[in-house]
Amino acid sequence: MEQKQVKLMDIALARSGDKGNGSNVGVIARSPEIYAFLDKELTAARVADHFSEIALGGVTRYDLPNLNAFNFLLEESLGGGGTETLITDAQGKVHGLALLHMEVNIDESLLSTIKHD
Amino acid sequence: MNTPKKMIRVANAQGFWGDSLLGPKRLVEEGPVDYLTFDYLSEITMSIMQKQRMRDPESGYARDFIKMLKIIMPQCKDKGIKLIANAAGVNAPACLAATKQALSEIGLEGIRIGIVEGDDILDKLDVLTNAGEELVNMDTGAALASVKNDIISANVYIGAASIVEALQQGADIVITGRASDPSLAVAPLVYEFGWSFEDFDKIASATVLGHIIECGPQCTGGNYTDWRDVQDFAHIGFPVVEAYEDGSFVVTKHDGTGGLINVESVTSQLLYELGDPARYLSPDCIADFTSIHMAQDGPNRVKVHGVKGLPPTDSFKVSMSFSKGYKILTTLCISGPDAIEKAHIVSDMVFTRMKMLGADIPEHDRFLELFGSNVLYKGIVESPDQPHEILMRLGAKGMDADKLNVMSSEIAPVLTSGPPGITGFAAGRSRASEVVGYWPALINKDKIETTVKVEEV
Numbered sequence: 001m002e003q004k005q006v007k008l009m010d011i012a013l014a015r016s017g018d019k020g021n022g023s024n025v026g027v028i029a030r031s032p033e034i035y036a037f038l039d040k041e042l043t044a045a046r047v048a049d050h051f052s053e054i055a056l057g058g059v060t061r062y063d064l065p066n067l068n069a070f071n072f073l074l075e076e077s078l079g080g081g082g083t084e085t086l087i088t089d090a091q092g093k094v095h096g097l098a099l100l101h102m103e104v105n106i107d108e109s110l111l112s113t114i115k116h117d
Numbered sequence: 118m119n120t121p122k123k124m125i126r127v128a129n130a131q132g133f134w135g136d137s138l139l140g141p142k143r144l145v146e147e148g149p150v151d152y153l154t155f156d157y158l159s160e161i162t163m164s165i166m167q168k169q170r171m172r173d174p175e176s177g178y179a180r181d182f183i184k185m186l187k188i189i190m191p192q193c194k195d196k197g198i199k200l201i202a203n204a205a206g207v208n209a210p211a212c213l214a215a216t217k218q219a220l221s222e223i224g225l226e227g228i229r230i231g232i233v234e235g236d237d238i239l240d241k242l243d244v245l246t247n248a249g250e251e252l253v254n255m256d257t258g259a260a261l262a263s264v265k266n267d268i269i270s271a272n273v274y275i276g277a278a279s280i281v282e283a284l285q286q287g288a289d290i291v292i293t294g295r296a297s298d299p300s301l302a303v304a305p306l307v308y309e310f311g312w313s314f315e316d317f318d319k320i321a322s323a324t325v326l327g328h329i330i331e332c333g334p335q336c337t338g339g340n341y342t343d344w345r346d347v348q349d350f351a352h353i354g355f356p357v358v359e360a361y362e363d364g365s366f367v368v369t370k371h372d373g374t375g376g377l378i379n380v381e382s383v384t385s386q387l388l389y390e391l392g393d394p395a396r397y398l399s400p401d402c403i404a405d406f407t408s409i410h411m412a413q414d415g416p417n418r419v420k421v422h423g424v425k426g427l428p429p430t431d432s433f434k435v436s437m438s439f440s441k442g443y444k445i446l447t448t449l450c451i452s453g454p455d456a457i458e459k460a461h462i463v464s465d466m467v468f469t470r471m472k473m474l475g476a477d478i479p480e481h482d483r484f485l486e487l488f489g490s491n492v493l494y495k496g497i498v499e500s501p502d503q504p505h506e507i508l509m510r511l512g513a514k515g516m517d518a519d520k521l522n523v524m525s526s527e528i529a530p531v532l533t534s535g536p537p538g539i540t541g542f543a544a545g546r547s548r549a550s551e552v553v554g555y556w557p558a559l560i561n562k563d564k565i566e567t568t569v570k571v572e573e574v
Contacts, residue, residue: 009342013341013342014342014385015340015342015385015386015389016389018390019390024391026384026385026387026389027388028381028384051496053495053496053497054495054496062394062395063394063407064388064407065407066407066408067388067406067409069384069388071391071394083161083553083555084441084514084554084555086484088492088493088510093340098493098494100342101494101498102497
């Protein structure tokens with residue numbers, strides 16, 4: 001099977017926000033087949049490694065197979081939380097897009113499962 | 118008695134305090150709607166409102182709401198549109214008085230205003246803790262004693278029941294303090310469809326509905342990953358939900374408005390600020406997001422059904438804020454070559470000079486962000502070796518505001534005594550501002566009493 005390196009952006013969407021001194025990143029696969037692929041590929045450990053300089057307290061993953069989605073909780077990612085931090089992204093607004101910069105190797109056949117409107 | 122209807126339209130007109138004032142106006146003018154909800158409150162908003170109230174006893178609520186009423190109420194009255202808003206913030210009496218005043222200024226009569234109180238427990242903290250409520254920090258497990266004397270505000274996230282009561286008493290406008298965001302939308306459904314609060318699947322469905330619309334256009338294409346697919350951001354439609362008696366609903370927006378509603382844009386908002394998806398906690402129920410079914414139901418229409426719910430927990434969430442010292446932040450632009458290196462020299466210069474003036478800032482209270490060097494995507498994308506310019510955000514935290522303010526007098530002099538290519542001090546001197554800490558806790562529901570009052574003007 002031909003493998004292709006893509007950005008997560010090409011196969012998923014994301015939305016993020018703050019949760020106290022942490023943030024959450026919701027990820028939506030662009031097809032059920034890609035959800036199944038990401039189920040194996042996008043582990044909490046891999047996401048924690050991607051955000052190693054941002055999520056200082058580790059990462060937890062929750063699954064929402066009904067929505068082809070995952071929810072990642074990034075601990076200690078906001079420099080003290082929305083009300084007291086000095087960092088620019090005080091509410092983790094950009095953590096979603098930041099995750100979509102990740103590169104993954106995927107079977108090329110899976111890319112054809114993405115429907116284009 | 119209200120006659121059960123088959124479908125009602127609930128729209129969220131304000132996603133936060135400071136949202137576009139065009140939202141409510143356009144929702145009322147551009148298409149049909151039965152209820153408008155206004156979600157003004159967040160943790161940070163509550164603490165800002167409390168600070169405002171400490172300065173001026175007549176403030177501490179969403180003044181935007183009053184401005185808005187004057188614009189939309191004549192049409193709302195004509196069309197029978199009801200309003201539900203957590204606009205009272207930390208000062209319900211002042212918000213109620215301002216609402217009456219606004220209606221009288223535009224000469225509207227026969228409007229019934231409901232006010233829900235009881236969420237503010239600041240004055241009762243001693244009584245509550247003496248009665249055994251520990252109010253430990255939910256996130257850190259820390260005991261309240263460490264911050265008790267510095268508490269600025271304490272508000273309980275109340276549920277939909279009191280809002281329903283106000284609607285039952287004929288309220289056209291319901292004003293609350295810290296009601297939970299989704300409860301604002303749960304209430305009209307319970308009232309209109311005559312649902313029981315023990316019908317947990319329906320309550321959970323309404324909670325999901327409320328969660329989807331609580332941030333306004335963030336479910337209609339705003340902040341959406343595939344933004345190039347979104348039409349006409351300037352006229353983006355605020356969300357309108359067609360809610361049905363069986364608990365299912367369709368997320369849509371008025372015809373002719375901008376934005377994009379598809380399964381992905383609605384799912385994006387479902388995931389916003391989500392914790393454990395199987396246990397989304399609200400005062401009204403526990404909603405299970407892993408049970409949600411969604412499907413496209415025509416252009417800019419998404420149908421949601423099948424939501425499962427569980428009984429709520431026996432506690433309310435309490436949101437407290439406390440005084441945690443001060444912070445100062447100041448910015449400068451530094452041009453290349455060697456912009457990053459020069460920025461570090463400037464930072465060291467400022468902190469050294471502060472120390473020479475008796476304002477020694479310990480290492481862990483210092484703050485430096487160099488914009489242009491991958492501040493936001495730190496460690497994630499490759500950074501340019503030599504940016505042509507850097508925005509330096511230099512800051513500090515501490516308990517002594519005067520000490521921090523030394524920074525503001527020692528930042529500008531680096532333009533003449535530091536390395537070359539420093540500019541952009543147009544914003545002038547910054548001042549230390551108060552830092553508000555956030556203290557989330559739980560409180561037993563039977564300790565909280567809410568009151569509902571409806572009066573006609």
